[in-house]
Amino acid sequence: MDPLSIALVGVLSISIGFLLASDKGRRGLELALRSLWLHKLRSFLSMLGIIIGTSAVIILMSFGEGSEKDVLDDIKRLGTTNIIVRSVKPPEDANSNMRQRVATYGLTYDDMDFFKTIPSITRMVPMRIFPQETRRGARGHNSRVVATTPQYAEVNELVAGQGRFLNEEDEAQMNNVCVLGSETAKSLFPFEDPIDTSVKLGQFAYVVVGVLTDRMPTGGTGGSQAAEDFNHDIYIPLSTSRGRFGDRIMIRAAGSRSMEKVDMHQITITVQDIDKVRPVGSMIREMLSETKRHPRQDWALTVPLDRLELVERTKANIRQSLGIYASISLLVGGIGIMNVMLATVTERTREVGIRRALGAKRSDITFQFLVETMVQTGIGGILGVGFGCAYVFVHALLHSMPQFAFLFQQGSPSPILHLPSITWSLTTAVGVGVIFGIYPAMRAAHMDPIEALRHV
Amino acid sequence: MANEVLELEGINKFYTESLHVLKGIDLTVREGEFIALMGPSGSGKSTLLNILGCLDKPTNGGYFLGGQDVSSMSDSQLSSIRSRYLGFIFQQYNLLPQYTVVENIEVPLIYQGIRLDSSTKKRCEALAELVGLGHRLDHRPMQLSGGQQQRVAIARSLVNKPQLILADEPTGNLDSKTSLEIMVMLSRLNEMGKTIIMVTHENDIAGWARRIVRMRDGNIESDEANEPWPLPEGAPELPVHLLEGAA
Structure with missing residues (x-):
């Protein structure tokens, strides 16, 4: 009232x-x-x-x-206490004459360490996202590989229908494990139970420890975040991805291939309560705006709360x-x-x-x-x-x-x-x-x- | 000599500058009097009654009611005087159609600011019984005959224990038999000490009063005592015991 x-x-x-x-x-x-x-x-x-x-x-x-x-x-669904920071490929890289062999941009581990100094942040979930074909025997699925930490499930309200999501141990041990989105699981394992079997990502095999239930996709946020469809994802621990794939990612697209060096594609930052969202948002914006860190505008910040306004x-x-x-x-x-x-x-x-x-x-x-x-x-x-x-x-x-x-x-x-x-x-x-x-x-x-x- | 109830001193009333309706009226009314105010239409008797009833103000002159100078009072003070000192009986009975008999009798109490409860209700029922309507307490005016309605009006005029009852042609709408009933009732009330001023143009009716004041052209033409008609044989007594404490 x-x-x-x-x-x-x-x-x-x-x-x-x-x-x-x-x-x-x-x-x-x-x-x-x-x-x-x-x-x-x-x-x-x-x-x-x-x-x-x-x-x-x-x-x-x-x-x-x-x-x-x-x-x-x-x-x-995007989380009102969340702040989403994404890496954005700067425009001059995309169409410049000075073609770099490896496009280097985006948020770094350094940035994340720096964010850790803000006290009202309760949780940070980093993500690396790259497309990669997942294989299981003769079957393949063009999935989105998401390398992240265990809290990702909480932030995005993902529920494991079978098995479990990634845990701290996977992260610490750099385990070769993965969790499948519901659509990925369906197309790779139409007839069998995927748990404890393995799928191949690139050169390495990963043990499937969980399958997620269907989840409604989120809408694109304010133009700076792509709509996410979680059902075609495959999740692996962030530490594992650094170890197996390195910091460089090869992206194959039709007729071309490109190399990227991106530490993280996205960090989802969760703040204590709604009142802190805007102050923390502007603090992060200020940090990232320092030219020493990011001479080019290779990041974007989305505050779902702004849509509330x-x-x-x-x-x-x-x-x-x-x-x-x-x-x-x-x-x-x-x-x-x-x-x-x-x-x-x-x-x-x-x-x-x-x-x-x-x-x-x-x-x-x-x-x-x-x-x-x-x-x-x-x-x-x-x-x-x-x-x-x-x-x-x-x-x-x-x-x-x-x-x-x-x-x-x-x-x-x-x-x-x-x-x-x-x-x-x-x-x-x-x-x-x-x-x-x-x-x-x-x-x-x-x-x-x-x-x-x-x-x- | 009984106490004065009211005194008029040189009351003048002009409606317009040239329309001089009351021309210096002097009148003294004492407790227990029963006055018939007579006169042809246009003689000013209605205007005088309105002034006596505090519904109208004299243009000049003094009007003392119970020792208070009423002629210079404000509208809301006059309303309060009406609710405390005066009882009205009209030719048209003027009961409120949405109310029952008892509720109609209660109305003057409301405007006196008295809280209605079981004791006021009892009193109003006693008054209804006094005028012979004890068996009609919950009826509405539309369900009563003219004579019965007028009796409710009489009960209503008694409820605030008025110093003066003003009756404006109380029998004007009634047949002769019912008129007689009403007049017997008014005479009985007068016998009990109620002061009544009644406007009428019928000599028969005026004959019930003890004093007859005749008006003509805004002046009092004559003012003389009258030997009232004797009460008819077997005229009903008022159950006076009901009146004690009730009015």
């Missing part, structure tokens, strides 16, 4: 409390309910504007919430337009109610006269009619909230049932009840009651009692 809605709930409950605590308030409420009940259809019709307004606010806000959650889930900005925009929409519909509803109240006041002129003769002060009459309008808008608001919530629940329910999938567009968000909008719309509805009730109520109160008594 945000502070605004807590405040609104406070104001609302205090005023209802006052109303119920005083005898006058209770009588006013009771009288208002009776008068509304006397003209059920008219009361309902005049409330309709408020009902539509509040339920529309709740439904739209809930859809906003739902689609926001979809986006957030996307971002969370984008989402929040979008959210603010949506809220604003919703606010305008809601105020228009509540305004229309309020005018409708005011219209009815004015007619009611005229119709009940005589009642006003009688009450005045029996000792009612102007303020008593104002109070009576004001409470009536507020009750009317309040009830309208409650009905609207009820309708809105019911709609959200039913929509979400149908959305979750596969047999009703035909009702919804592919990928359309499922609404999630947006709680603060309930208090907003309810207080706004009652506020509309006050604003549009004041004029009719004052008009009733300022009628001449003698004239009013004569009114037929």
Whole structure:
């Protein structure tokens, strides 16, 4: 709950409390309910504007919430407390005349040691990534070799379906072991259990110690990170890869081959908590920007949290337009109610006269009619909230049932009840009651009692 | 001599500069009086009643009600005077249609700021019984005859123990038999010491009062004592014991 809605709930409950605590308030409420009940259809019709307004606010806000959650889930798959630093081949190397035989660029072990001095970093997962054909007897699979440390599984939420992921011992002993992504395993071992067999990567054989379950690919992040499809990967310990492949990597592409010397392709840095993400991000950016370390821009930094900011900005925009929409519909509803109240006041002129003769002060009459309008808008608001919530629940329910999938567009968000909008719309509805009730109520109160008594 | 309930001193009322409706009215009303205010239409009797009822203010002159100068009071002070010192009975009965008999009788208490509870309810029920509607407590005005409605109005006018009851043509909408019932009831209340001022244009009805004030063109034309009609044979007694403590 945000502070605004807590405040609104406070104001609302205090005023209802006052109303119920005083005898006058209770009588006013009771009288208002009776008068509304006397003209059920008219009361309902005049409330309709408020009902539509509040339920529309709740439904739209809930859809906003739902689609926001979809986006957030996307971002969370990348990890909100993560910072991703990647090595990028600098442009002048890619198309320069001075063709180096070995392209040397990117993050170094040095950089990583340097990052270790930042205290709020809890975890760093380095990766070397290169394409290499994996072989098992006659079968081959063009997989992405990822040389990394055991924590990689935690960072990317990978789960071993069979066996285990790499562990500290593999890393320390430079064991010749590997873990297969689900697709890699399927294409290399269509019929047998891959565990404890071996696959060949380059010249060396590796013992398969685990196979991962399927995992949803992540989207590309802000243009600087390629979309990752973990299912075609094969994982080996980082230390092993240094030992077996050396620091240079031969990349064979169609019609060409190139040599690269890259220490690490990516480091995924995890920070203690969300508040530290941005400061640590900028610290790392500063470190890497030092020309001594990286004279060329051969690195890129991605903070998934930054996408959150984008989402929040979008959210603010949506809220604003919703606010305008809601105020228009509540305004229309309020005018409708005011219209009815004015007619009611005229119709009940005589009642006003009688009450005045029996000792009612102007303020008593104002109070009576004001409470009536507020009750009317309040009830309208409650009905609207009820309708809105019911709609959200039913929509979400149908959305979750596969047999009703035909009702919804592919990928359309499922609404999630947006709680603060309930208090907003309810207080706004009652506020509309006050604003549009004041004029009719004052008009009733300022009628001449003698004239009013004569009114037929 | 009984105490003064109210005193008017040179009351003038102008609606416009040329429309002079009350021309210096002087009137003293004492406790226990039953006054009939008579006069042709346009004589100013309704205006006088409105001023007496604190629904209207005199243009100038003094109006003392229970020793207080009412003529210079504000709207909300007048409302408070109405709720404490005055009881109204109208020609049109003027009950609130959404309320039951008992609730209608309670209304003046609400505006006196009295908290409604079981004891006030009991009192209102006793008043309903006093006017012979003890068996109709939960009925609504629409379910009652004119005479019954007027009796509810009488009960309502008693609930705040008023110093003065103002009745504006109380029998104007009733047939002669019911009118008689109502007038007997008012006479009984007067016998019990209630001060009543009644506007009427019927001599028959005015004959129930002990003092008749006739008006013409904004002046008091005559003001004389009257020997009221004797109560008819077998006229019902009011169950006075109900009134004790109730009104």
